[in-house]
Amino acid sequence: MTLLITSGLIIDPARNLEEPRDLLLEKGKVAALEPAGVIPKEGRKVIDAQGLVVAPGLIDMHVHLREPGEEYKETIETGTRAAAKGGFTGVACMPNTRPVNDNASITRYILDQAKAVGSARVYPVGAISMGSKGEALSEYADQKAAGAVAFSDDGWPVMNALLMRRALEYAKTFDMPVISHAEDLALRADGVMHEGKVSVRLGLKGIPAAAEEVMVYRDVRLARLTGARLHIAHVSTAGAVAIIREAKAAGVNVTAETAPHYFTLTDEAVVGFDTNAKVNPPLRSEWDRLAVIEGLADGTLDAVASDHAPHSVLEKDLEFAAAAFGLIGLETSLGLTLRLVHAGEITLRRAIALLSANPAAILRVPGGTLAPGSPADVTLIDLNREWTVDTAAFASRSRNCPFHGWTLKGKAVMTILGGKVVFKETN
Numbered sequence: 473m474t475l476l477i478t479s480g481l482i483i484d485p486a487r488n489l490e491e492p493r494d495l496l497l498e499k500g501k502v503a504a505l506e507p508a509g510v511i512p513k514e515g516r517k518v519i520d521a522q523g524l525v526v527a528p529g530l531i532d533m534h535v536h537l538r539e540p541g542e543e544y545k546e547t548i549e550t551g552t553r554a555a556a557k558g559g560f561t562g563v564a565c566m567p568n569t570r571p572v573n574d575n576a577s578i579t580r581y582i583l584d585q586a587k588a589v590g591s592a593r594v595y596p597v598g599a600i601s602m603g604s605k606g607e608a609l610s611e612y613a614d615q616k617a618a619g620a621v622a623f624s625d626d627g628w629p630v631m632n633a634l635l636m637r638r639a640l641e642y643a644k645t646f647d648m649p650v651i652s653h654a655e656d657l658a659l660r661a662d663g664v665m666h667e668g669k670v671s672v673r674l675g676l677k678g679i680p681a682a683a684e685e686v687m688v689y690r691d692v693r694l695a696r697l698t699g700a701r702l703h704i705a706h707v708s709t710a711g712a713v714a715i716i717r718e719a720k721a722a723g724v725n726v727t728a729e730t731a732p733h734y735f736t737l738t739d740e741a742v743v744g745f746d747t748n749a750k751v752n753p754p755l756r757s758e759w760d761r762l763a764v765i766e767g768l769a770d771g772t773l774d775a776v777a778s779d780h781a782p783h784s785v786l787e788k789d790l791e792f793a794a795a796a797f798g799l800i801g802l803e804t805s806l807g808l809t810l811r812l813v814h815a816g817e818i819t820l821r822r823a824i825a826l827l828s829a830n831p832a833a834i835l836r837v838p839g840g841t842l843a844p845g846s847p848a849d850v851t852l853i854d855l856n857r858e859w860t861v862d863t864a865a866f867a868s869r870s871r872n873c874p875f876h877g878w879t880l881k882g883k884a885v886m887t888i889l890g891g892k893v894v895f896k897e898t899n
């Protein structure tokens with residue numbers, strides 16, 4: 473099947489391209505990118521993208537698909553359908569499944585399942601340590617051979633600094649990135665939200681910003697020691713942004729992501745005790761939120777990733793302290809990122825880079841560009857389309873989203889995976 477997408481504004485940040493072009497997709501690949509009228513329309517299915525942005529298929533480098541083991545929260549089928557609906561053609565899935573993905577057979581299971589029922593490319597992240605217990609390293613060669621793209625114990629930090637050092641050294645021998653869930657468990661203690669004025673007012677136990685920052689600092693120093701590729705997940709504090717900025721300036725091999733909720737919400741969202749605002753790391757202060765935006769704008773933070781963390785009412789319909797951490801984001805990530813563009817905080821090209829080219833480069837996965845020969849993964853975005861977030865209409869199996877009822881401006885209206893339309897806005 474050949475698809476010709478005409479008259480859209482092509483934004484391909486990897487090649488500094490931002491121009492109206494016609495885009496030809498053939499045999500699952502980008503075949504050509506030419507000024508209007510150069511590529512003949514005859515015999516081709518034509519999609520008119522006048523007024524739309526044509527971007528590389530978006531890639532979310534941090535999601536939880538919950539399969540195997542917690543299929544009542546999400547499956548590879550429902551999670552990748554949510555991805556397609558949100559404009560994503562690729563997702564990296566964290567290993568905190570049941571059992572933990574710390575071996576080749578689970579990685580292969582995820583990939584087989586994705587091939588059979590998936591609506592997006594799925595990139596499994598293997599566990600750093602067996603069972604993500606932080607005690608013994610898992611087998612990296614096997615996991616890499618099976619298709620793992622990175623290692624992480626996400627959900628849990630690696631508390632033992634020596635084990636983290638060994639993980640970085642071991643991953644380096646395979647040229648694989650280690651993704652750090654940076655959190656000092658002793659400092660976190662039994663905190664349930666950000667430690668600050670709001671936690672005091674609400675009488676809830678706090679998690680200090682330092683619980684994240686001391687681990688970001690430790691891991692950056694270990695990256696310097698080992699020369700390995702370190703990626704910091706879900707950056708939420710001003711201090712963490714500053715540490716990463718300084719490390720990059722010093723030449724440390726470190727990249728970082730943040731999630732839309734950290735640049736959209738603050739700990740004030742917890743007032744009212746909405747457990748959908750309970751997430752780890754927690755929603756921080758306005759000061760932190762502004763620092764995260766600055767980090768996205770100045771290049772300190774490389775990617776926006778949703779940390780899509782589905783939970784059912786069983787884990788969420790509880791008093792605040794007892795509820796699980798996590799919120800879903802695949803279907804709102806693009807819209808929330810575009811708020812920064814509409815507000816003039818970052819350029820549209822930067823937003824697209826944060827959501828496609830950069831995560832592709834960090835994980836070294838295909839796509840993230842519309843260069844001829846690349847996979848025919850494309851997202852058509854209507855920047856000005858206003859829509860209301862309605863969790864009842866989500867493709868995800870879960871509903872734990874704090875943005876229900878919000879009006880957002882900007883939406884994926886078509887998602888194309890390997891040259892096939894996997895999502896199309898119908899109304």
Ligand code: DOR
Binds near residue numbers: 753
């Ligand atoms: O809020 C969170 N939820 N943070 C994590 O690190 C894990 C995630 C989950 O798996 O639910």
Ligand code: ZN
Binds near residue numbers: 626627628653706753
């Ligand atoms: Zn995490």
